[in-house]
Amino acid sequence: MPGVHAVFTHHDTRALDDVVRYIGQRVAAVVADTEAAAAEGCRRLVVEYEVLPHVLDLEEVMRPGINVAGEAHDEVGDVESGFGEAAVVYEETFRTQRVQHAGLETRSAVAYYDEDDRLVVRTSSQTPFLTRRALCDLHDLPHDRVRVLPDRAGGGFGSEHEMIFEDIVVLAAIHLKRPVKLEYTRAEQLSGAATRHPFTVRVKAGAKRDGSLTALQARIVADIGAYGNHGLGVMFDSVVNPSACTAARARSSTGTPSTRIRFPPPPSGVMGWTK
Numbered sequence: 001m002p003g004v005h006a007v008f009t010h011h012d013t014r015a016l017d018d019v020v021r022y023i024g025q026r027v028a029a030v031v032a033d034t035e036a037a038a039a040e041g042c043r044r045l046v047v048e049y050e051v052l053p054h055v056l057d058l059e060e061v062m063r064p065g066i067n068v069a070g071e072a073h074d075e076v077g078d079v080e081s082g083f084g085e086a087a088v089v090y091e092e093t094f095r096t097q098r099v100q101h102a103g104l105e106t107r108s109a110v111a112y113y114d115e116d117d118r119l120v121v122r123t124s125s126q127t128p129f130l131t132r133r134a135l136c137d138l139h140d141l142p143h144d145r146v147r148v149l150p151d152r153a154g155g156g157f158g159s160e161h162e163m164i165f166e167d168i169v170v171l172a173a174i175h176l177k178r179p180v181k182l183e184y185t186r187a188e189q190l191s192g193a194a195t196r197h198p199f200t201v202r203v204k205a206g207a208k209r210d211g212s213l214t215a216l217q218a219r220i221v222a223d224i225g226a227y228g229n230h231g232l233g234v235m236f237d238s239v240v241n242p243s244a245c246t247a248a249r250a251r252s253s254t255g256t257p258s259t260r261i262r263f264p265p266p267p268s269g270v271m272g273w274t275k
Contacts, residue, residue: 001044003037004030005176008168014138015167020049021226024191026165031172031180058200058221069224070232082215086206094203098223099196103155106189111169112179118145121170125150126160134163135170159194162229197234198223 008029010016020027030041055061062068083089109123119141125131128148136143148166165182172180184193199222206215224231 001037001041003033004041005033006031006172007041007045008171008175013171015171019052024188025226026168026192029168029172031176058223062221069228070235072236077215079215079217083204083206083217085208086214087209089204089206091202091204094199094201096196096199096201098198100190100193101155101157101159101196102189103157103159105155106184106186107160107164107193108181108183109166109169110179110181111166111173113173113177114147118147119170119173121146121148121166122151123148123166123169124152124156124160125163125166126156126158127162130161131163131166135167138167139170139174162194164193194229195225197225197231 006029008016008031009027010018016026016028018027027047028042028045030038030045032038032041105124107124109121109125111119111121114120121131121135123131125148128150132143132146132148135141135148136146165184169180169182199220201221202219204215204217205213207213220235222231222235224235
């Protein structure tokens with residue numbers, strides 16, 4: 001096709017996979033002279049899908065033999081005695097939805113070789129050194145020959161804590177030996193970039209007549225998505241020890257249904273404690 005320089009699939013690189021685990025996962029990359037030519041090249045791609053067995057319900061995910069990414073338990077004091085001292089016991093389940101950070105700038109990156117033949121990646125990233133390490137590991141590049149320059153993130157809020165598509169830009173730059181740029185549209189940002197983990201928090205609280213808490217118990221389940229990026233750290237942060245309480249118990253589990261992921265901060269898990 002005129003204007004198209006390369007098309008990459010899972011046959012060409014580990015950066016692309018032949019198993020699609022969420023809507024928005026990339027299956028191919030088209031590199032062209034213009035955005036219009038690249039878009040037309042994508043439209044001409046023919047992709048055949050086979051629906052594989054999958055689990056989408058978090059409770060089903062946590063059954064024995066299913067993929068649970070991690071689990072944490074914490075307890076302070078005598079929780080049962082605390083509930084025994086309570087004049088009032090309150091129980092409720094709280095749920096948070098999947099949320100996109102929606103920074104004004106969508107994710108973008110440019111990769112090129114400088115005058116010293118070093119690979120330079122300019123990207124809206126909050127973690128340039130982690131991104132460089134991931135790029136070098138993926139493409140077998142020496143660390144001293146790669147520079148990742150974050151410039152201004154343009155509003156990250158935790159959404160730019162990992163490599164999103166810098167690996168594809170670098171792949172194209174390596175093969176074509178020319179500058180390559182990729183920028184998400186807003187629709188692509190919503191479907192292909194990071195989101196906050198949805199949490200389900202079951203809280204049981206005991207209190208005296210004067211309002212002082214005697215016990216708290218929580219069961220926290222986090223949907224960390226298809227690949228679980230930052231999932232364990234966010235989940236562990238959700239198991240907190242409330243200070244204004246005699247006793248507290250928390251259980252936090254992380255399932256992996258076929259949806260996208262989220263990064264810090266952990267207000268989703270803390271939310272249940274503070275209601």
